[in-house]
Amino acid sequence: MSADAPQRRLSPKELTVLAFLGTTIVMIGVWLWAVSVSPSGARVPMALAGGGSALLLSCAVATIVHLVAAARVLRERAAQSDARLARLEREVLWTAEKSVPAMARRLRSGAPAANAQNLRPGPPQTAVSALAGVPQPTDGALRHLLAAAGQELAALERDRAAAQAAHAAAEAAHAATVAEISRVATEILPELVKRIETERVPAETALDGIRLPELGRLHDLLTDTARHLGDGERKAAAVMAACAGAAARVQAQATSLLARLRELEEQYGDHEEIFADLLDLDHRVSQMSRLADNIALLSGGRSGRRWTRPIVMESILRGAMGRINAFRRIRPHSTSTSAVVGYAAEGVMHALAELMDNATTFSAHGTEVHVYVDEEDAGIVITIEDSGLGMRPRERHHATRLVTEPLDLRTLSGTRLGLAVVGRLVDKYGLTVSFRPSARGGTGVVVLIPRQLITQPRPAADLPPPALPAAPENETAPEESGDLLPRRRRGQTLAEAMKTQQRPPAARPARSGQDAAARLAAFRQAGGRGRTSAPAPGDS
Amino acid sequence: MSRRSVDREDPDRLYTVTGGRTRADETAFDSVSLIVGECEPTPGMQSEHAKILQLARRPMAVVEISAELRLPVSVVKILLRDLLDTNRITVRHPSAITRAGRPDPETLKQVLLALHDL
Amino acid sequence: MDALKIVVVGGFGVGKTTLVGSVSEIRPLSTEEVMTQASVGVDDASRVRGKSTTTVAFDFGRITLDASRVLYLFGAPGQQRFWFVWDQLFAGSLGAVVLVDTRRMEDSWYSIDRLEHHRMPFVVAVNRFTDGPSLEAVREALALAPDVPLIDCDARKRSSGKHVLITLVEHLTRLHEGSTQ
Numbered sequence: 001m002s003a004d005a006p007q008r009r010l011s012p013k014e015l016t017v018l019a020f021l022g023t024t025i026v027m028i029g030v031w032l033w034a035v036s037v038s039p040s041g042a043r044v045p046m047a048l049a050g051g052g053s054a055l056l057l058s059c060a061v062a063t064i065v066h067l068v069a070a071a072r073v074l075r076e077r078a079a080q081s082d083a084r085l086a087r088l089e090r091e092v093l094w095t096a097e098k099s100v101p102a103m104a105r106r107l108r109s110g111a112p113a114a115n116a117q118n119l120r121p122g123p124p125q126t127a128v129s130a131l132a133g134v135p136q137p138t139d140g141a142l143r144h145l146l147a148a149a150g151q152e153l154a155a156l157e158r159d160r161a162a163a164q165a166a167h168a169a170a171e172a173a174h175a176a177t178v179a180e181i182s183r184v185a186t187e188i189l190p191e192l193v194k195r196i197e198t199e200r201v202p203a204e205t206a207l208d209g210i211r212l213p214e215l216g217r218l219h220d221l222l223t224d225t226a227r228h229l230g231d232g233e234r235k236a237a238a239v240m241a242a243c244a245g246a247a248a249r250v251q252a253q254a255t256s257l258l259a260r261l262r263e264l265e266e267q268y269g270d271h272e273e274i275f276a277d278l279l280d281l282d283h284r285v286s287q288m289s290r291l292a293d294n295i296a297l298l299s300g301g302r303s304g305r306r307w308t309r310p311i312v313m314e315s316i317l318r319g320a321m322g323r324i325n326a327f328r329r330i331r332p333h334s335t336s337t338s339a340v341v342g343y344a345a346e347g348v349m350h351a352l353a354e355l356m357d358n359a360t361t362f363s364a365h366g367t368e369v370h371v372y373v374d375e376e377d378a379g380i381v382i383t384i385e386d387s388g389l390g391m392r393p394r395e396r397h398h399a400t401r402l403v404t405e406p407l408d409l410r411t412l413s414g415t416r417l418g419l420a421v422v423g424r425l426v427d428k429y430g431l432t433v434s435f436r437p438s439a440r441g442g443t444g445v446v447v448l449i450p451r452q453l454i455t456q457p458r459p460a461a462d463l464p465p466p467a468l469p470a471a472p473e474n475e476t477a478p479e480e481s482g483d484l485l486p487r488r489r490r491g492q493t494l495a496e497a498m499k500t501q502q503r504p505p506a507a508r509p510a511r512s513g514q515d516a517a518a519r520l521a522a523f524r525q526a527g528g529r530g531r532t533s534a535p536a537p538g539d540s
Numbered sequence: 541m542s543r544r545s546v547d548r549e550d551p552d553r554l555y556t557v558t559g560g561r562t563r564a565d566e567t568a569f570d571s572v573s574l575i576v577g578e579c580e581p582t583p584g585m586q587s588e589h590a591k592i593l594q595l596a597r598r599p600m601a602v603v604e605i606s607a608e609l610r611l612p613v614s615v616v617k618i619l620l621r622d623l624l625d626t627n628r629i630t631v632r633h634p635s636a637i638t639r640a641g642r643p644d645p646e647t648l649k650q651v652l653l654a655l656h657d658l
Numbered sequence: 659m660d661a662l663k664i665v666v667v668g669g670f671g672v673g674k675t676t677l678v679g680s681v682s683e684i685r686p687l688s689t690e691e692v693m694t695q696a697s698v699g700v701d702d703a704s705r706v707r708g709k710s711t712t713t714v715a716f717d718f719g720r721i722t723l724d725a726s727r728v729l730y731l732f733g734a735p736g737q738q739r740f741w742f743v744w745d746q747l748f749a750g751s752l753g754a755v756v757l758v759d760t761r762r763m764e765d766s767w768y769s770i771d772r773l774e775h776h777r778m779p780f781v782v783a784v785n786r787f788t789d790g791p792s793l794e795a796v797r798e799a800l801a802l803a804p805d806v807p808l809i810d811c812d813a814r815k816r817s818s819g820k821h822v823l824i825t826l827v828e829h830l831t832r833l834h835e836g837s838t839q
Contacts, residue, residue, distance in 0.1 A: 286553055307551070314552075333584075486799065604720075652827045
């Protein structure tokens with residue numbers, strides 16, 4: 001088509017003018033001839049008619065030529081359009097099938113300039129270079145279209161790459177998170193719990209040295225958890241400490257009360273009624289003291305007192321008996337002269353007391369509980385035998401567990417603390433306790449006090465001698481050298497004293513000088529009142 | 541004024557020493573009765589009984605025993621009662637010498653002599 | 659074996675422990691842990707200037723007279739608040755020694771009253787710390803009966819303690835003779 005372009009073709013307008021002019025020239029000749037040959041008379045009409053007709057004919061010819069030419073032009077144009085359309089179709093097809101995929105491939109596979117890490121290449125180069133590398137359609141519009149598509153594709157590709165990168169990052173982060181969570185669950189938390197609950201490290205320092213997860217939330221979660229654990233542990237510890245502290249105060253009170261009772265027992269040793277009451281009181285306080293010891297031990301505290309010298313077996317047994325209600329039913333059988341080392345004596349007595357208490361509690365009131373002491377190679381074996389109903393195997397198993405396994409506060413019963421206490425003491429001093437059926441029909445509890453806790457008692461000579469009186473030289477400082485001596489009136493002091501014994505001492509006026517009055521006041525404060533209520537037989 | 545150091549305390553409460561008894565039959569002794577041991581201690585015997593028998597190898601007053609054992613007189617009396625009931629001790633009473641409220645002149649004479657000889 | 663008993667009474671710091679100790683063949687056993695009350699004693703003793711010990715109460719001494727006789731000495735604070743042991747203390751006793759400190763004469767009043775009341779023979783020994791009033795002045799102040807022996811003594815000295823006991827036994831002998839004549 002374009003090859004024909006240089007050949008000049010007449011346009012329909014030119015053809016029309018040419019046709020009109022040619023026809024007009026022919027017609028003028030015909031007209032002239034016709035006019036010339038026509039009669040003269042007919043000449044004017046002939047000239048007019050002929051002229052008109054010739055003009056019309058010329059116009060008609062020109063019109064026809066014009067129409068024909070125009071039609072031909074139209075046909076040619078239609079043919080050209082068809083060809084171009086076909087070519088365009090081909091190119092579009094070609095572009096769609098070749099160029100665009102090629103360009104997309106190039107864009108996707110990345111420009112040579114893009115580095116490996118950065119999945120997002122520089123947009124201008126990529127679009128331009130990708131476009132440059134693919135076959136271009138000849139059609140300009142298509143080329144534009146391709147370029148535009150290239151740009152769009154490049155943009156899309158960028159977005160896709162960005163999305164992919166983000167996705168990959170998210171995947172990686174997710175995997176890392178899963179790994180961290182797993183590490184938290186299997187390593188960090190157990191370690192944290194161990195440090196806080198077992199090693200009793202404060203929450204603030206428990207996290208030191210632990211590689212904490214980088215993930216902020218997880219990090220926070222762990223520090224929160226540590227804090228809560230620490231809080232819980234502190235609360236539990238505070239409760240236990242408060243318990244142990246309160247028990248310690250009761251223990252201290254009980255110990256001083258027992259010492260005071262012992263003093264009173266010595267003081268009123270000759271007063272049978274008072275003495276009997278004091279012993280009863282002593283027995284009750286001793287049992288209370290054991291209860292306080294139980295609470296202290298179970299809450300992590302210590303026994304109420306500590307012996308600084310070895311305690312002989314006889315005293316160990318009696319020390320244990322003295323702490324239980326039915327001590328009269330205990331029959332000790334011991335020829336042992338060994339002693340338990342001071343630091344373990346209290347614990348051994350306490351454990352034996354609990355076991356003796358059990359034995360008397362779970363056997364009939366009238367029956368005796370026999371306690372045998374045997375010296376063996378491994379240590380001293382103490383067997384406590386009752387004649388109660390005995391234990392079923394299941395109960396025996398339970399009892400054995402209580403005295404051998406670590407104390408679990410959750411399984412503690414409020415009223416049956418004895419065996420748990422024994423378990424605590426067993427653990428503390430390395431005792432061995434086992435239960436077996438007794439030959440007497442009830443239960444036999446066998447306690448082994450290991451050899452390392454056994455020693456020989458110190459000789460009695462170790463006891464410090466009673467304080468000797470001061471040398472009289474100390475008494476020689478004279479107060480005054482007045483010659484005026486106070487005078488005694490016979491019987492008066494005795495009479496007054498006897499009056500006082502029937503009256504509250506506070507009501508008695510001091511008569512016998514300042515010194516005596518002061519002494520009397522001191523006596524009243526020191527508890528002389530109790531005595532004044534019972535006058536001496538034979539005083540009157 | 542702590543009279544007893546911890547070291548001198550015993551874990552034995554007095555009622556376990558007496559086996560739960562709180563009173564002796566007072567007619568047998570008073571605080572100054574003289575106790576005479578009649579046998580030696582045996583193994584397995586309550587330690588206080590054994591000590592009393594050791595002390596009473598020569599005659600000894602109840603309060604003296606009480607001071608030696610560091611036990612109240614009434615506890616000692618209960619323990620002595622056990623020994624008396626099993627014939628392990630005998631008792632002499634100082635009050636026996638003051639018949640009719642007056643000391644025997646012969647005794648006084650001998651006491652005087654003994655005192656001069658001190 | 660006969661056991662004889664003499665009671666020595668006197669207030670705190672008067673030297674009664676010293677007296678018992680000076681003549682006893684055994685260490686003076688303080689029966690403090692047996693039947694006394696130390697707290698009161700300490701309060702009292704602290705009021706006696708210069709006395710630093712806290713030992714008080716009942717002292718126990720022994721003198722073996724011969725193969726068949728033992729003399730026990732009981733030192734007791736002669737105050738009324740110890741009345742609860744007095745009867746036991748004096749039961750079977752030969753007699754008593756009242757130890758007096760002239761600076762605290764009134765401490766002995768109760769003892770003397772009581773001994774007189776029970777008709778228990780006694781002697782009064784003045785433990786001399788310094789040159790005090792004469793024995794005559796003491797006898798007058800204590801309103802002692804003329805036949806009650808009153809002597810000076812130094813409780814630290816065994817011979818002096820012995821002399822006090824001898825005086826008492828001689829007094830007892832005289833009383834006995836007096837009652838039989």
